[in-house]
Amino acid sequence: MRYPLAASMLALALLAGCSSTPMTSDQGASVEDRTASSAGAIPTVRPDQMQGAGLAALRDPNNILSKRAIMFDYDSFTIRGEFMPLVEAHGRFLAANPQMKMLIQGSADERGSREYNLALGQKRSDAVKKSLMLLGAKEAQIESVSLGEEKPQCTERNEACYAENRRGEMLYAGEF
Amino acid sequence: MKLTDLFRYLLITLLAATALSARAQLSIEITGAGANRFPVAIAVMEGESQLPRGVTDVVRGDLERSGLFSLIEMGPKPVGETATPDFAYLRTRGADAIAVGTVVPAQSGKYELRMRLYDTRQEAQLDALTLTMTPAQYRITGHKIADIIYERITGLKGVFSTQIAYVVKSGKQYKLQIADSDGANPQTALASNEPIISPSWSPDGTRLAYVSFEAKKPVVYVHTLATGLRAVAANFKGSNSAPSWSPDGSRLAVVLTKDGLSQMYTVNPDGSGVTRLASSSSIDTEPAFSHDGQWIYFTSDRGGSPQIYRISTQGGRAERVTFDGSYNVTPRPSPDGQTMTYIARTANGFQIAIMDVATRQFAVLTDTGRDESPSFAPNSRMILYATEIGGRGVLAAVSSDGRIKQRLSVQAADVREPAWGPLPR
Structure with missing residues (x-):
């Protein structure tokens, strides 16, 4: 029972962070600038050593942010309703953590040309990228690429497997 | 398929399987052939026993796999490049062309392969060439010879040495x-x-x-x-x-x-x-x-x-x-x-x-x-x-x-x- 509670509290925290940011953005930015210049300290960004509470959330199996895969219908590049909460959570997370970088790997099922499937996978990763940007993620934070049919999650030949392989996978720096 | 052809096919398959187990290389199997295959005889090349493996087998294998040629069995006796082929006999065997060759030692450990291709009906030479090779180059040399034969007979470039x-x-x-x-x-x-x-x-x-x-x-x-x-x-x-x-x-x-x-x-x-x-x-x-x-x-x-x-x-x-x-x-x-x-x-x-x-x-x-x-x-x-x-x-x-x-x-x-x-x- 405590897991759903923790998850919803974190979601609330994220929502709060997200909604309050635009209103106080000017003041917040100036304070940060002063601190940085007066101290003279330049922070070291280590993309492969993720830190902070938000980063733990990425690994917490009970947090929606630990889920990364979005499945697509055949010949489709539309994010289905069931995956919108997941995309929203990552979009807000990226917006709230501008130092975070993401690689989205799109995939296609194995039927047909490898190169054409690479292009289809790209359309899927691009669709995820666009949705994340609508939620406040910055273009510079996200690279959308395609694995085509080359890295299937499921290797059987049936519709369930093909559906599993038509996907977009969201990976943060250090995870790929 | 004649018995000799069948035997050759089995032999090639066996050789391919042997090579496969040793090197895990691609093995080629013919699953369909041209309707009118050109009958050609490739005599065992004289002196090729000086090489680690025979050039003749490489030439025969290439032409056979191309699906455009049927190989006329010539027996194990080598025929040298200078010999005049017995055209009348070759015609009775159904061969429209014959290739003969000789391997001779050349300078600094190399060998020279001299080869001639004849049209058995015209009783005329179609081509003649000399290739210099190291013993280890028996395969590429065979591919080059197969390319020449292929080109002379079909009019298209051979692709065996690609x-x-x-x-x-x-x-x-x-x-x-x-x-x-x-x-x-x-x-x-x-x-x-x-x-x-x-x-x-x-x-x-x-x-x-x-x-x-x-x-x-x-x-x-x-x-x-x-x-x-x-x-x-x-x-x-x-x-x-x-x-x-x-x-x-x-x-x-x-x-x-x-x-x-x-x-x-x-x-x-x-x-x-x-x-x-x-x-x-x-x-x-x-x-x-x-x-x-x-x-x-x-x-x-x-x-x-x-x-x-x-x-x-x-x-x-x-x-x-x-x-x-x-x-x-x-x-x-x-x-x-x-x-x-x-x-x-x-x-x-x-x-x-x-x-x-x-x-x-x-x-x-x-x-x-x-x-x-x-x-x-x-x-x-x-x-x-x-x-x-x-x-x-x-x-x-x-x-x-x-x-x-x-x-x-x-x-x-x-x-x-x-x-x-x-x-x-």
Whole structure:
């Protein structure tokens, strides 16, 4: 029972962070600038050593942010309703953590040309990228690429497997 | 099939199986042959026992596998290059041509192979040549002789001394391999734990462009085979794929997503000089230059389903090339400019098709349903492609008239993404 509670509290925290940011953005930015210049300290960004509470959330199996895969219908590049909460959570997370970088790997099922499937996978990763940007993620934070049919999650030949392989996978720096 | 032929076939299969267990190389099996095979006799070459293996077997194997020749049994007795063949006897045996040869020691450990080809009906010499070789070069020497015989008799360039590139997947390992056209001497140019696709030979045969996923995304590399040195030809934000050389080797057509959808560009092989080739609001991919460099054939879904189009390399409007069916992809124009091979989705699945460029008439050449990645031999006569048999990836080849069929497989591994190399220079 405590897991759903923790998850919803974190979601609330994220929502709060997200909604309050635009209103106080000017003041917040100036304070940060002063601190940085007066101290003279330049922070070291280590993309492969993720830190902070938000980063733990990425690994917490009970947090929606630990889920990364979005499945697509055949010949489709539309994010289905069931995956919108997941995309929203990552979009807000990226917006709230501008130092975070993401690689989205799109995939296609194995039927047909490898190169054409690479292009289809790209359309899927691009669709995820666009949705994340609508939620406040910055273009510079996200690279959308395609694995085509080359890295299937499921290797059987049936519709369930093909559906599993038509996907977009969201990976943060250090995870790929 | 005559008993002697059957015996030879079994022997070749046995030899191939022996070689396979030793080197895990591609073994070739003929699954269909030409209707009218040219009867030719290849006598055992005099003096070839000085070499580690016989040249004669290499020549015979090449001609046999081509599906265009039937070999007339000549017995184990060598016939030297200076002997005048017994034309009357050869005619009674049904041989329309005979090749004879002699291997003699030359300077500094090398050998000289002198060979003559005769027309038994005209009783005339068709060709004569001398090749210098090291003992270890018995295979390439045999391929060169088979090329000469093939060219003299069919009028087309022989492709036995060419190489092929392909990707072998075993477990989680991917290997980009280069082998002789008969599958012998496989060498690994790149071994990776990430996928490798779309190898494309430079026109001079010294370099391969390909897509490797070693950076967790598709990046186009140009790999110089002799040195193993690699240059990044395209690594822009997004995906980089589908490399294809211009006929003069100066440019590479590639597909990039840096400006949005998969779109076609050209780059220099060192990655400089990026130029957009065309602009569309759809997927444009799988570019391939025509033999004269005038056209780029490509796959696009601009009409709602993936179809083949072509666009002038000088620019202008794209012209649709395929109209039948809802899925026609991977266009590969033939080196002679006459035809184009591609993958068509039919009622039987994904199959190799060929289209006459002038008339736009087309035909399906295969009876398998998971064909992909067709690649023309440099003489435009055969098409090498990937397919699947018994749940395993194999390479296969089909003649442009659909009659001759070969299968090339490696035990316990998936083979895919073949690319037939150019004629040696």
